[in-house]
Amino acid sequence: MTTTTENNAFKSQEYFINMGPQHPATHGVLRLLLTIDGEIIKNIDPDLGYIHRSIEKMCERDSYQQIVHLTDRMDYLSAHINNEAVCLVVENALGLEVPERVKVIRTIIAELTRIASHQLWWGVMGMDVGALTTYFYGFRDREMINDIFEETCGARLTMNYNIPGGLMFDLHPNFIKRTKDFIAHFKTKLPEYDTLLTGNVIFQKRTQGVGILTREDAISFGTTGPVARASGFSCDVRKHHPYSAYDRVQFNEAISTVGDTFTRYQMRIQEMWESMAIIEQLIDNIPDGDYKTATNAVIKLPKGEFYQKVETARGELGVFVVSDGKKNPYRLKFRSPGFSNLSALKKMAVGSKLGDLVAIMATLDIVVPDIDR
Amino acid sequence: MNIPLSITKNIHNWLFEVMSAPIATVVQNVLIAVVFLAFFALAGLLLVWMERRIAAFFQLRLGPNRVGPMGLFQTIADALKLVSKELTGPEKADKFLYNLAPYFVIVASLMALSVLPFSQEFHAFDINIGVFFLIAVSSIGVIGILLGGWSSNNKYSLIGAMRSGLQTISYELSVGLSILTIVVLAGSLQISEIIAAQQEGGWFIIQGHIPAIIAFMIFMIAGTAETNRAPFDLIEAESELGAGFHTEYSGMKFAYFFLAEFINMFIIAAIGVILFFGGWLSPFGITESIPLLGVFWFMLKVLGLIFLMMWFRWTFPRLRVDQLLTLEWKYLLPINLFNIVLMAIVVLLGLTINF
Amino acid sequence: MTNSELQNLISSWNSELEFSESESQFLNITVKPEYLHQLASQLKSDKETLFDFLFCLTGMDWGTDLGIVYHLESTTHKHQIVVKVKTADRENPTFDSVCDIWFTAEFHEMEVFDFFGIKFNNHPNLKRLFMPADWVGFPLRKDYVDDVNMIIK
Numbered sequence: 001m002t003t004t005t006e007n008n009a010f011k012s013q014e015y016f017i018n019m020g021p022q023h024p025a026t027h028g029v030l031r032l033l034l035t036i037d038g039e040i041i042k043n044i045d046p047d048l049g050y051i052h053r054s055i056e057k058m059c060e061r062d063s064y065q066q067i068v069h070l071t072d073r074m075d076y077l078s079a080h081i082n083n084e085a086v087c088l089v090v091e092n093a094l095g096l097e098v099p100e101r102v103k104v105i106r107t108i109i110a111e112l113t114r115i116a117s118h119q120l121w122w123g124v125m126g127m128d129v130g131a132l133t134t135y136f137y138g139f140r141d142r143e144m145i146n147d148i149f150e151e152t153c154g155a156r157l158t159m160n161y162n163i164p165g166g167l168m169f170d171l172h173p174n175f176i177k178r179t180k181d182f183i184a185h186f187k188t189k190l191p192e193y194d195t196l197l198t199g200n201v202i203f204q205k206r207t208q209g210v211g212i213l214t215r216e217d218a219i220s221f222g223t224t225g226p227v228a229r230a231s232g233f234s235c236d237v238r239k240h241h242p243y244s245a246y247d248r249v250q251f252n253e254a255i256s257t258v259g260d261t262f263t264r265y266q267m268r269i270q271e272m273w274e275s276m277a278i279i280e281q282l283i284d285n286i287p288d289g290d291y292k293t294a295t296n297a298v299i300k301l302p303k304g305e306f307y308q309k310v311e312t313a314r315g316e317l318g319v320f321v322v323s324d325g326k327k328n329p330y331r332l333k334f335r336s337p338g339f340s341n342l343s344a345l346k347k348m349a350v351g352s353k354l355g356d357l358v359a360i361m362a363t364l365d366i367v368v369p370d371i372d373r
Numbered sequence: 374m375n376i377p378l379s380i381t382k383n384i385h386n387w388l389f390e391v392m393s394a395p396i397a398t399v400v401q402n403v404l405i406a407v408v409f410l411a412f413f414a415l416a417g418l419l420l421v422w423m424e425r426r427i428a429a430f431f432q433l434r435l436g437p438n439r440v441g442p443m444g445l446f447q448t449i450a451d452a453l454k455l456v457s458k459e460l461t462g463p464e465k466a467d468k469f470l471y472n473l474a475p476y477f478v479i480v481a482s483l484m485a486l487s488v489l490p491f492s493q494e495f496h497a498f499d500i501n502i503g504v505f506f507l508i509a510v511s512s513i514g515v516i517g518i519l520l521g522g523w524s525s526n527n528k529y530s531l532i533g534a535m536r537s538g539l540q541t542i543s544y545e546l547s548v549g550l551s552i553l554t555i556v557v558l559a560g561s562l563q564i565s566e567i568i569a570a571q572q573e574g575g576w577f578i579i580q581g582h583i584p585a586i587i588a589f590m591i592f593m594i595a596g597t598a599e600t601n602r603a604p605f606d607l608i609e610a611e612s613e614l615g616a617g618f619h620t621e622y623s624g625m626k627f628a629y630f631f632l633a634e635f636i637n638m639f640i641i642a643a644i645g646v647i648l649f650f651g652g653w654l655s656p657f658g659i660t661e662s663i664p665l666l667g668v669f670w671f672m673l674k675v676l677g678l679i680f681l682m683m684w685f686r687w688t689f690p691r692l693r694v695d696q697l698l699t700l701e702w703k704y705l706l707p708i709n710l711f712n713i714v715l716m717a718i719v720v721l722l723g724l725t726i727n728f
Numbered sequence: 729m730t731n732s733e734l735q736n737l738i739s740s741w742n743s744e745l746e747f748s749e750s751e752s753q754f755l756n757i758t759v760k761p762e763y764l765h766q767l768a769s770q771l772k773s774d775k776e777t778l779f780d781f782l783f784c785l786t787g788m789d790w791g792t793d794l795g796i797v798y799h800l801e802s803t804t805h806k807h808q809i810v811v812k813v814k815t816a817d818r819e820n821p822t823f824d825s826v827c828d829i830w831f832t833a834e835f836h837e838m839e840v841f842d843f844f845g846i847k848f849n850n851h852p853n854l855k856r857l858f859m860p861a862d863w864v865g866f867p868l869r870k871d872y873v874d875d876v877n878m879i880i881k
Contacts, residue, residue, distance in 0.1 A: 025612040126690065129691060137432075206690060353694060355693040
């Protein structure tokens, strides 16, 4: 629109709105400062830190056993995988070989965590695009996983099941049966997800061609996980740098080249199938043995720098430990997947509409404690 | 006024016997108003309860089930809670318009209710432009939404209100044109005559066959959009705008918006029943000898259509604002215009199906 | 490429780089602040190295020096490398921003600025990201003191 005359009554004007920190679509306390022209987004400026708890600073004070518990509170939907990352970096630094049983159990629970996280994401994704029913379908199935966790480690969300050197307790006797029951149940329910949401014409129109991220941008913005894989960036840590028992299981890395919101959605649905395949391969072959190796009561890492990456439900979580030989790390940095994924939001969403922004944010699968740390 | 049968006629006669004609007319009108207000409140509460129960069953939940039998009194308890709540509002709101807006919405839906025929007998206001009156009055409600969103001094409300304006203006066309298709078939705007025509020749959805079915589908889509319900609930799109135009309303003022939404849904379903499913007529005339049962049949059909709208709501995702306009202007409107011509040809050549 | 090949190649670009493989699982390059941007863009664009994925950017306080650790990976050649940059200036530490090379650095550099007070030249939007804008001090520095919020054991 031309705005040549000075007192043009129809002059378009950009305005500014606050999305969050209390907003239904930001899933927590993310605050986006949006500049909007009508419905079209002109600029996005995230304002973070509403639940910053200085976890990295606390880590510099705490012992390595204590740090594991802090990581639960970052990405609480991948709590087990976060624990595993810290345990792995400590074990690798000490040169500690954990029993095979531990590796397999860790992998199974990590995959269950991933499924649970994606189930919650799927429910919320539907809700963000306006289909409220999906939320309850997602939670119905997620409840079974939480029950399995509760039985084995006493907690449903922040599990604290890993300790450096192994696991906190052995598996509950019911674990294998209940996990198999869940897999059998969820195999019949996952197609239901497709019929309810994936196949819906409105949903497809809302998501296809929206928020496109090219492969180059995906790499440059450091996005990982399903967000990056939807753009064709093969970055699955489980494939490229296998840890725990991932080197002995067969699974496909969900990958596509389209890079729009719908593809990101599909990646996660596909990942749930792959996770089930991984669990099925391992659940009957859990080796006997100890559930932990003995470690010193006070763990002191040798002097040096250690880096470990794991694949959480949101992408690549990196733990960078700088040790000066004491019982607490000199510096510990968490490279959180959500933080890097969020940095790509501006690239994806500028120029699209307010409704698109909500859909794009839903497929970024943002967990704000993971970003703020 | 058309009050031909027993109950209402007896009351009418009795009133005119005991008092002079002008007073009797006033008393009679007050009585009708009270009955309609009571119906308005009760229907609203019942529909809210019904929506919550139906939503619950779609979502693997139970819904309200503690207060009263099957939770029937839950909504009454909720209404009492809303009445007792403090009416808060933004300090910088345009107070006059802000307070006026809920009344616009609720009065519009109440007025539309007045022309609905619940049975041959219970029909308060049978004017010769009945259908026209319905469309005209039901579109006043959007002014209330626009005022509410504009005066709230909240940008989310404003976006919601602007979307509402654009949505209502667009979909009003489709509602009007799909009704017009049936008016072509009925040859009258008067509601009692439309129903009488269906009594003779079968329900219009069968009488008008193909064009009537197309008109019905368009009417349901556009009607859902008119009532601002999912998948067209962009006005209050929860995940985008918080609560849209009524973000800043609380207590009873919020309840008015809420109630009006459900009454509007009732009105749209009622228009659908009148135009396509024979109003208070029983299927195949099985209970024609008992005219009072007309109320039962009318309500049954209306609740059936309301269930359909609830089914949409709890299954579909929401459209985006540009898709909303594309759907209306590029698809529904041309189809509708073509459909009117088709219906005119059908009527002209006498291709209707008559029993 | 293996670490020694990488070292040979990269040392041929610039003679003032320090290489180290001790106490780390990666090849570490320490670069002077003035060569940082030039090295970074060469690491990304050179066909032999192609480090296009900056997977971690860490602010560091080594006691006397402030600095940044860049973890880089090449998505084509699959090799990884660590670049370190240090400055002894604790009052006004400034490096060149690499957010024109790897877009993700924009956010990570804001985080580093927030916690360490390291400034970046040519950064488009350098502001406190997590801490309130009026916060005094940089919490992850080793000399940071906060009697109220910090529990020292």
